[in-house]
Amino acid sequence: MTKSQVLKWLEATAAVIEKNRQYLTDLDSPIGDADHGINMDRGFKKVTSKLPGVGDKDIGTILKTAGMALVTSVGGAGGPLYGTFLMDAGKAVAGKDELSDDDLVALLDAGLKGVIRIGKTNLEDKTMVDALHPALEALKEAVADGKNTVEALHLMTDAAHEGMKATIPMLARKGRASYVGERSIGHQDPGATSSYLLLKTLTETVEAEGQTPFGTSA
Amino acid sequence: MKKLINKPDDVVREELEGLALAYPDIVKVHFEPNFVYRADAPVEGQVAIVSGGGSGHEPMHGGLVGVGMLSAACPGQVFTSPTPDQMLEATKMVNGGAGVLHIVKNYTGDVMNFEMAADMAREEGIRVLSILIDDDVAVKDSLYTAGRRGVGTTVLAEKLCGAAAEKGYSLEEVAGLCRKVNINGRSMGMALTSCTVPMAGHPTFDLPEDEMEIGIGIHGEPGRTRMKLQTADEITEMLALGIIEDPAYKRTVREWDEGQSEWVEVELVDPPFKKGDKVLAFVNSMGGTPAIELAIVYRKLHEICEKKGLKIVRNLIGPIITSLEMQGCSITLLKMDDELIELWDDPVKTIGLRWGM
Numbered sequence: 401m402t403k404s405q406v407l408k409w410l411e412a413t414a415a416v417i418e419k420n421r422q423y424l425t426d427l428d429s430p431i432g433d434a435d436h437g438i439n440m441d442r443g444f445k446k447v448t449s450k451l452p453g454v455g456d457k458d459i460g461t462i463l464k465t466a467g468m469a470l471v472t473s474v475g476g477a478g479g480p481l482y483g484t485f486l487m488d489a490g491k492a493v494a495g496k497d498e499l500s501d502d503d504l505v506a507l508l509d510a511g512l513k514g515v516i517r518i519g520k521t522n523l524e525d526k527t528m529v530d531a532l533h534p535a536l537e538a539l540k541e542a543v544a545d546g547k548n549t550v551e552a553l554h555l556m557t558d559a560a561h562e563g564m565k566a567t568i569p570m571l572a573r574k575g576r577a578s579y580v581g582e583r584s585i586g587h588q589d590p591g592a593t594s595s596y597l598l599l600k601t602l603t604e605t606v607e608a609e610g611q612t613p614f615g616t617s618a
Numbered sequence: 619m620k621k622l623i624n625k626p627d628d629v630v631r632e633e634l635e636g637l638a639l640a641y642p643d644i645v646k647v648h649f650e651p652n653f654v655y656r657a658d659a660p661v662e663g664q665v666a667i668v669s670g671g672g673s674g675h676e677p678m679h680g681g682l683v684g685v686g687m688l689s690a691a692c693p694g695q696v697f698t699s700p701t702p703d704q705m706l707e708a709t710k711m712v713n714g715g716a717g718v719l720h721i722v723k724n725y726t727g728d729v730m731n732f733e734m735a736a737d738m739a740r741e742e743g744i745r746v747l748s749i750l751i752d753d754d755v756a757v758k759d760s761l762y763t764a765g766r767r768g769v770g771t772t773v774l775a776e777k778l779c780g781a782a783a784e785k786g787y788s789l790e791e792v793a794g795l796c797r798k799v800n801i802n803g804r805s806m807g808m809a810l811t812s813c814t815v816p817m818a819g820h821p822t823f824d825l826p827e828d829e830m831e832i833g834i835g836i837h838g839e840p841g842r843t844r845m846k847l848q849t850a851d852e853i854t855e856m857l858a859l860g861i862i863e864d865p866a867y868k869r870t871v872r873e874w875d876e877g878q879s880e881w882v883e884v885e886l887v888d889p890p891f892k893k894g895d896k897v898l899a900f901v902n903s904m905g906g907t908p909a910i911e912l913a914i915v916y917r918k919l920h921e922i923c924e925k926k927g928l929k930i931v932r933n934l935i936g937p938i939i940t941s942l943e944m945q946g947c948s949i950t951l952l953k954m955d956d957e958l959i960e961l962w963d964d965p966v967k968t969i970g971l972r973w974g975m
Contacts, residue, residue: 425818433837434818435698442695471734472651475672475698476727480734518730571762575726578763579839 401499401549401606406459407451409605410466414444416601417594427590431577436478436590443474443482458497463490463507477575478591480518481528488514501543501552508536508556519574526570526577526584528591535560535599553603557596564588564596619819626816630673630693637680641969644684651701653708654680655690665783665792666690666712669721669776670705671728672697674815675836677970678773678939684968685975687780689718696815696942697837699727705735709744717745717789721775721796723768724752729872733881736874747789749796750871751775753805753950755864756833756841765869767835770900770950771803773938777971781964795961799952801888804861807948808841808853809834809904813941832856836904836941836948850911854918857949862891862926891953893927898962900933900950905940907947912936915947923951932962938970 417424417440424437446469454465463486471483492510493503512532515521521529538559542552565588572584575591623629630652637654638647645654653670660666669679670692679691689712694700709718718739722732729750736746751768779796787795809831812821822838825831830853833841842860867888875882891897901916903909912935923930931954939948952958965974 429822433697433839434815434822435695438817439695439698472701472703475694475701475731477699477730479699479701479727480730519726573762575764576837576839579757579767579835581763583840 401504403459403462403497405605406462406499407455409602410444410447410451410462412605413598413601414448416597417441417444420597424590424594427588427593431572431580431584431587432590433576435476436594439474439476439478440482440594443470443479446470446473458495459499460490460492460494460496463487463493466490477519478594481515481591482594484514484518485511501549504549504553505536505540505543508532508539512536521574524570525574526567526572526589526592527574528589528595530567530570530589531560531563531592531595531599534563550603550607553606557600557603560596560599564592567592619814619816621814621816623816626819629816630695633673633676634680634693637969644967644969645680648707648711651692651704651707653690653692653704653711654683655708655711656683656685656688658685659689659712660714661689662714663716664714665716665787665789666709666714666718667721667776667779667783667792668692668705668708668712668718669772670694670700670708670732671723671725672699672837674813674942675939677937677968679776681970682773682776682968684966686777686784686964686966687968687971688776689783696817699725699731702731702735702738705732706738706742709735709739709746710742713744717747719779719789719792719796720746720748721772721779722748722750723772724750724765724871725767726764728768733872745789745876747793747874747876749775749793749800749873751800752869752871753800753803754835755804755806755860755867756835766867767839769807769836770805770902770939770948771800771952773934774803774898774900774950774952775799777966778958778961780966781961784964785961797886799958801886803950803952804864804888804891805948805950806857806860807834807836807902807904807946808832808857809838809941809944809946810847811906811945812838813905813944815942830946833860834904834941834946836939838941838944850914851918854915854949855922858919858922861949861951862922862928864888864890866890891926891928891951895928896931896954896959897923897928898932898934898952898954898958899923899930900938900952901935902939902948902950903937904944904946904948905937906943906945907937909936912947915949919949931959
């Protein structure tokens with residue numbers, strides 16, 4: 401994955417989040433506080449505004465800058481969680497201008513560990529970890545099996561999609577959704593959904609080789 | 619949606635602009651990052667107290683900034699926690715060299731953003747301690763939820779800690795006082811109607827004309843039960859007994875340990891109320907319930923406390939921790955002792971609370 405693809409991925413994610421702003425907010429209504437899409441949209445708009453300033457920097461710096469932009473603009477739990485995801489992912493690939501498949505694994509692994517550290521999250525708490533964890537496992541396995549980058553990323557995205565769908569029957573144990581208790585069952589987690597969109601957009605960006613993948617939706 | 623606003627995006631900024639123009643002798647407002655701070659900050663040699671949270675609960679927290687209460691407050695978007703850069707800049711602005719206490723309501727977003735801010739402030743050489751407020755008895759379970767939410771006791775803790783800071787308490791002493799107030803305070807709220815977040819444009823939840831939600835959170839989070847509307851006396855009894863009969867509540871919270879230089883888990887237990895306790899009774903409007911109805915609630919609460927052997931030694935009645943225009947109320951009872959009574963009576967001068975000066 402090249403630096404230009406990383407920049408395009410972040411820009412494309414901003415477009416995808418904007419397009420799914422209402423959808424993410426609607427998912428957040430029955431079990432949260434109906435602001436996930438609004439907050440993520442505000443955050444990724446800030447990310448987009450910061451990208452021109454770091455276009456000539458390494459991938460680690462780009463991701464850390466994007467993460468800090470999220471931390472200082474999203475608020476709620478989403479800001480620290482997604483901000484830490486990108487900042488820790490950035491630290492794992494500091495100084496690099498191009499990412500090998502192993503670097504992609506390291507990036508996702510560091511980002512996920514950051515989310516778990518900040519959120520003190522376990523699997524099946526009905527959070528973004530339920531999409532990110534299986535995605536990382538699938539990516540690791542695909543890279544170990546010698547799949548090419550696009551194939552490996554597709555397997556990662558498929559696993560994230562499955563993980564996202566698997567949150568529907570779960571009982572929420574973290575965040576505001578936990579207050580709904582039993583009533584959280586039957587609703588797809590908005591955080592797992594935005595995590596899936598982030599990874600799906602990454603895959604599409606690498607696959608498109610320069611085309612920006614608008615039109616993504618869950 | 620019918621609201622006295624211009625554009626939903628501008629609500630928080632325009633509110634802050636209004637406060638700055640209306641109360642220049644009490645507060646100043648910093649924009650980008652947004653925070654409200656004491657007009658005379660920093661106060662040299664005095665512990666500073668910073669709080670914050672989503673907007674929509676006015677006068678909390680911006681209206682509770684001033685002499686004898688908060689040094690600064692960081693408002694987020696409506697019902698969304700503020701971001702760490704706000705708390706960091708506010709902390710730097712009000713630090714008078716004696717350290718800064720962060721009073722944080724227990725919501726996942728608030729906790730995460732305040733923790734990041736405290737870590738950043740310490741990296742810049744400022745002493746920061748953090749105390750969580752988690753007093754909402756409507757949440758019974760802390761094992762499978764994010765724990766009890768921070769509600770009415772927050773206001774009382776901010777007043778009492780502010781008075782303690784004015785008296786010259788050290789940072790550890792103010793933090794200890796805040797922890798004591800938190801474990802001795804309990805709250806429960808209810809809603810007659812929903813509220814509408816300006817950015818959302820429609821009510822947060824549906825509540826039929828003849829129903830109410832008991833145990834509601836201040837962002838419209840569901841409570842214990844939804845039931846048919848009852849009388850003020852019956853509702854007051856449900857809330858009051860929910861608080862008075864709440865058993866010891868045990869949970870772990872994260873606090874910064876200065877000795878170990880890391881966040882540690884601290885186990886806290888709220889002692890139940892017992893006959894003979896002196897209490898402060900706080901009857902709060904969720905925003906849409908008028909003063910006439912709060913007095914009716916207070917009347918019944920007073921009767922119940924007497925029957926249960928609790929002596930109300932101080933009270934606070936009014937819309938202080940609101941949920942936009944939601945109709946409903948919350949009750950908070952805080953066990954008082956001589957130290958807390960003296961601190962409560964000390965002068966305070968904020969937009970929302972003012973006496974003695």
